Amino acid sequence: MTSISAGHATPARRARQARGRVSGAGPGRWAVLAGLVVLAVVMLLPFVIVTLNAVKTPAEYSSGGPLSLPHGIHLDGIVEFWNRVDFGRKLLNSLVISAVVAVLAVVLSVLNAYALGIGRVRGRLWVLVLFLVANTLPQEALAYPLYYIAKAVGLYDSRLAVILIFTVIQAAFGTYLLSAVLGAFPKEIIEAAAIDGASRWRILWGIVVPISRPTLNVLMIFFFIWTWNEFFLPLIFLISNDNQTVPVALGVLQGDKMMDATMSSASALLGIIPAVAFFLIFQRTLTRGVTVGAIK
Structure with missing residues (x-):
């Protein structure tokens, strides 16, 4: 017992x-x-x-x-700085450029990664190496070629030029990342859809994209934040006051003798608040996407 x-x-x-x-x-x-x-x-x-x-x-x-x-x-100080630099227009420029780049870069990354990760095109490894090398190039090395190209096609000092440049730059990283993700996509699902008569286009937008949506959402948030914080290339390509973004406006006015310490702090505060607000709004989406990726 x-x-x-x-x-x-x-x-x-x-x-x-x-x-x-x-x-x-x-x-x-x-x-x-x-x-x-x-x-x-x-x-x-x-x-x-x-x-x-x-x-x-x-x-x-x-x-x-x-x-x-x-x-x-x-x-x-905040009101005076807002009126002096027309901060509302700068805010709109940054919002439009960042949002359009985020959407276009994700779409381009998905199309490229679908061909490389699932389509298994010839020379896939070398293409990925090319995207990786393009992603590691410093922006200083791209400034002169992009400047002359923009001048030649008449896109210099336009938001469209910055949108096209950063769409390609961000898509290089997105393609490299999504190619590895889609390379591990279950082939059984794609084969079953193909047997049912689904085309490659329908498989992409009807099966691959919905399943990969958490990863795509995270990628879109990163693209938006990265583009929002860009300073060097927008400083070169957006020289007119009406086309400048928030970081460019803040950087140009930091040496203004007419700005005192309180106005400089107001400019820094107005530059920080949009990025912080965007992160707080999409924090749950970002966390969910990272968590889903870790579970998979």
């Missing part, structure tokens, strides 16, 4: 030991949590300082410095 009762008590004893191990891991979890909190504070501190300085008056900034608290909320 003793041995039987001891045997019956073994699962309970194991459960208590497991609970002890979980509770013993408490200090480790608290240490990780504390480290994450410190990291979050370090990352958010510049944003908080910029926000505080953006709502100060120039007199408050001069007397208290950048780390002092404002005596009230003053939006004069």
Whole structure:
């Protein structure tokens, strides 16, 4: 009876030991949590300082410095900067360029990757190497050829030129990434659809794209953010004030003698808010796409 009762008590004893191990891991979890909190504070501190300085008056900034608290909320610097640079137009330009590039680059990446990953075209490896090399080229090396091409075809100083350039640049990375994803796509599904009479075009848009939608959503979000933050090529190709994007407008005006510290902080705040808002809006989509990719 003793041995039987001891045997019956073994699962309970194991459960208590497991609970002890979980509770013993408490200090480790608290240490990780504390480290994450410190990291979050370090990352958010510049944003908080910029926000505080953006709502100060120039007199408050001069007397208290950048780390002092404002005596009230003053939006004069933000309003003046918005009106001076016509920030609404800059915001619209960045939004249109980034959104169009994100959509076109994903579509082009899907078409290329479908041919390379599922179609298995000849010389697939060399084509992927070509896309990889194109993705690693610095933008400084592309500036002169793209400049002369844009001038020759009459697209210089137009949003269309920037859209075409960044669509190709982003699609090079998207093709390389999606080719590996679609290369592991279940062949049984494609063969079953082909037996049912589905064309390659219908297989792509009716089967491959819906199944790969989480990955495509993540790729589109990255393309949007990367294009939004681009500065070098838009600075070269968008020289007129009406076509400039947000990063270009902020970079050009940083050395303006007519801008004080509060207006500079206001410009930085207005440049940060759209990207942060976009990330917060699509954070769930981004997390879901990464999680689905990890589970698969």
